[in-house]
Amino acid sequence: MKSLVSIITPLYNSEAFILETINSVIQQSYRPWELLLIDDGSTDDTLKIIQPYLDKYSNIKLLKNKINSGAAVSRNKGIYAATGDYIAFLDADDLWKPNKLEVQIRFMETNNCDVCFSSYEHIDEAGHALNKFSKALKELSYTKLLKSNYIGNLTGIYNAKRLGKVISPNLRKRQDWLLWLAAIKKSSKPALGITESLAYYRVRKNSISANKWELIKHNYLVYHKGLGFSKMTSIYLMGVFFKEHFFVKSKQIQAKGER
Template sequence: MELPLVSIIIPIYNSEKFIAEAVESVQKQTYHNWEIILVDDCSTDNSSSIVLEMMQKDERIQFHRLNTNSGTGIARNLGVSKASGRYISFLDADDLWKPKKLEKQLNFLKENNLPFTFSYYDWIDEDGELLNKRVEAPQNLSYRQLFFCNYIGNLTGIYDVSYFGKMEISPIRKRQDWMHWLSVLKKIKKAQAVPESLAFYRIRTNSISASKLDLLKHNFAVYRNFHGYNFGVSLLCMSGFLFTQLIIKPLYCKSI
């Protein structure tokens, strides 16, 4: 019996320091029926050269380039449009997967008859060293819970195209991953997590994760623009977000 193909979308922007390691973490998967679709968002470094060289050695790797710098959402959408797999998964150019990530998630989907799942993940620094922190999530994550906090690490999500179709990603430059998973849970109501860490999320000093003030601003924009709430309702939603972020989510962040 032929195993289903998994399409892995990796957007690239000036990622020469990390991209080879990210691709290699896919190549080391114990599940082998996958394709990588890399989309370069007009990098000005050697990212594309590194990828093109890797393509010559692995026919499962595709490479596409945007004509203008358009943001991660647009890059991911181009990748999704090129995908041939039954399943679509995402990985950023500076993050990594553990070797059994795909195998364990696909088994979990099949055993529980699910169209979507995600997993826990660990933090690493820019040099790939463990930061001794694991981000977990509610085992049965509801839309309401996700509404007030993005528990789903984008590098861990995987969905069944035969159930959802190819889902469009918001072109908004920030927090489009949260909006994407909200759209998933709006359809299925609850999501089950694989209850173990299957990936490494890299914390970078210039990343959105490193700026709490920017995070608040972009999350407010999700309530205001994605959900379409007025200013007052968006402020109320942000109060719920802050409560969850400060009181509830830390309960799911473990030292390892």
């Protein structure tokens, strides 16, 4: 019997992209899975748009926050409700390739892997290719991940049957980085990366990844508030992050023709 995969997707005013995202899950060659949609107080037509899917598919479920609470609270609500052996994450504007779960679960079972991630491609808001490819490292230790977030959250999966439910600290931004740090630390084994591209990351104009100064600010909060390091240690680690992100991690992002 195949293992159940729980997929966690927070929603907030996601009407522009959510249908594509849900369809990319429905088209997965792997079964069984459950998709947990967590609405964080949407004020647009998101809930109206997803209702036909809720009516049709018993393995697509909706959870709701009482008030707008942020991505960490939404993800954690989904994690607590998940019943799968594996927990995966997919934001409401990103997409999976049809073989994503099949390739990744087979890889994890073959390699006795607790935490896994893959390469992915970048698209714009209209879904057009940006000719950029984020290449996954083949192995990722806690120490390496501490320097910069090398796991694209849309590709990450952890084995909840072995690790238990690893949750996100309650930070408004970059909480996914902290979750993967906690998962690798709990595993005591490195995360393993798949170099094949299995997903599409949508670059939004107002996203944190598109604003380098916002990225720096929130990364400092990861070190200081999320991990509890002193201000001096957090500043030192930000220096390490600068070096890693702008001189090492940038080499991971290639034009398609350079692969």
